[in-house]
Amino acid sequence: MRALPATVLALLGLATAACGGVANGVSNSDAAGGQSLDVQAQPQQPAPAATAKAAKPLDGKVVVIDPGHNGGNFRDPKAVNRKVNVLTKWKACDTTGTETADRYTEAAFTWDVSNRLVKILKQRGASVKLTRADNTSVGPCITERAAIGNKAKADAALSVHADGSAPGNHGFHVIMPEKIGGPVDPVVGDSKKLGLAVRQAFKKGTGLRYSTYIGKDALDFRNDLGGLNLSTVPKIFVECGNMKNAGEAAKFRDPEFRQRIALALANGLQQYLKA
Ligand SMILES: [Zn+2]
Numbered sequence: 001m002r003a004l005p006a007t008v009l010a011l012l013g014l015a016t017a018a019c020g021g022v023a024n025g026v027s028n029s030d031a032a033g034g035q036s037l038d039v040q041a042q043p044q045q046p047a048p049a050a051t052a053k054a055a056k057p058l059d060g061k062v063v064v065i066d067p068g069h070n071g072g073n074f075r076d077p078k079a080v081n082r083k084v085n086v087l088t089k090w091k092a093c094d095t096t097g098t099e100t101a102d103r104y105t106e107a108a109f110t111w112d113v114s115n116r117l118v119k120i121l122k123q124r125g126a127s128v129k130l131t132r133a134d135n136t137s138v139g140p141c142i143t144e145r146a147a148i149g150n151k152a153k154a155d156a157a158l159s160v161h162a163d164g165s166a167p168g169n170h171g172f173h174v175i176m177p178e179k180i181g182g183p184v185d186p187v188v189g190d191s192k193k194l195g196l197a198v199r200q201a202f203k204k205g206t207g208l209r210y211s212t213y214i215g216k217d218a219l220d221f222r223n224d225l226g227g228l229n230l231s232t233v234p235k236i237f238v239e240c241g242n243m244k245n246a247g248e249a250a251k252f253r254d255p256e257f258r259q260r261i262a263l264a265l266a267n268g269l270q271q272y273l274k275a
Pocket residue numbers: 068069097098106160161162163
């Protein structure tokens with residue numbers, strides 16, 4: 001055990017200075033010596049006691065990040081192909097997703113980008129939830145992915161994907177919900193605002209072009225996606241690019257580029273959430 005810690009000595013010194021007299025219980029100060037007590041007290045001036053936690057830009061915001069597909073989907077086609085009701089149609093619970101020519105899967109890509117994104121959002125103060133816990137399980141179904149955002153009462157939800165189109169096609173696009181006479185209708189407007197913010201940040205942050213093959217200026221509106229149709233919170237999908245395009249596949253394989261994607265998505269979300 002050490003002798004009286006410096007902090008205690010400092011406090012004693014401060015008490016003495018503050019009161020202009022001798023504080024109670026200072027018998028130990030004799031051992032330290034009046035002079036040295038004061039000398040020690042000076043450099044120990046503590047910072048203001050209540051060091052307020054610095055405010056962060058996304059304090060109080062709830063964000064749900066949905067990494068598309070799941071690594072385990074490949075081994076359980078029966079579970080994945082089970083039909084679920086997405087209000088405008090019945091469709092498969094989930095799919096395996098696409099992959100690059102050299103077999104880097106969309107599920108692995110979305111899992112990595114999403115985790116990078118969660119880290120950035122948390123650093124900025126947001127409370128963040130993922131729709132799946134790993135990249136080895138099956139599902140969840142697209143209906144459940146929407147339900148997770150709803151249950152969390154997310155201020156924004158974002159589903160991360162990459163496309164699998166003809167190798168000559170390239171570029172990213174954002175998918176937003178359309179009104180379907182269903183639960184998503186009240187958040188169609190805010191979802192579009194979210195989509196516009198993310199489109200701008202994604203282009204700026206990644207340098208990727210608007211899709212050459214889907215939507216107009218990287219904006220696409222759909223009424224056949226369960227993840228959107230069933231959402232009661234503002235939600236979009238981002239198709240980060242075409243995994244079958246050699247140039248974009250090489251970028252997606254690069255961890256540094258995936259970090260750029262995550263940062264761009266975080267900036268887009270923040271732009272929307274702060275507006
Ligand atoms: Zn996908």
